[in-house]
Amino acid sequence: MGRIGATFKADAAETGGRSSVSEWRLEPDCAGPGAHRHEAEDEVFYVLAGQPSVLVGDTWHRLKPGACVYVPAGVMHDFCNPGAEAAVLLNVFIGAGFEKDMPMVSAWFAENPVGAAPEAAG
Template sequence: MGRINAVFKADGAETADRYSISEWWLEPRTTGPGAHTHPEDDVFYVLDGTMSFFLGDHWVDAPKGSFVVAPGGTPHDFQNRTDERAGALNISVPGAFEPRMPGIVEWFLENPPGDPADA
């Protein structure tokens, strides 16, 4: 997805749709999908670098080792506002998130991630 890479580690078929686990990597100074909501809970664990997360009405900078929760229905977003690559493990509960990935990839092709300073 341009400056964003996602890899599924456990999908709905492996978890009986109870959860999905994916790894997301953002190149330096890369915006995410924009604020959005969905019914699933999103849990993020920052693997490397510092990710910025929008949760409800504010941004939180989360360095490596941080744990961030966006309960279902909460407006949320993520970005890498730093000059270093950053990554997070995402757990989506319940699962079956991955069937939406083709549409997400298509959206990013039409709306390439940019620099957060330009957003």
């Protein structure tokens, strides 16, 4: 059961409210945040390292470094790392503001430790 962490590289204040950029590191055998959707914002995931899986709609995609996935607003999505090595994703959130929720997200993860990656992703 791996851990997950994020570092924000650019936020709404730095992009004029247009986007935010974050880097997500998922340790081996790490579940993600759980399937969710953002009603008004698009997301792009770009794989920097490892082989994470990304859910878009009802389909899991196993990705390699250099792969890119676009998630339109309103589409259910998730990400995880079912692999044996750490995975690193660059996330571009188009329509900034997600970062303001990070203290709440961090508190949620502290209270709800991430479990094993879902079998469907492997």
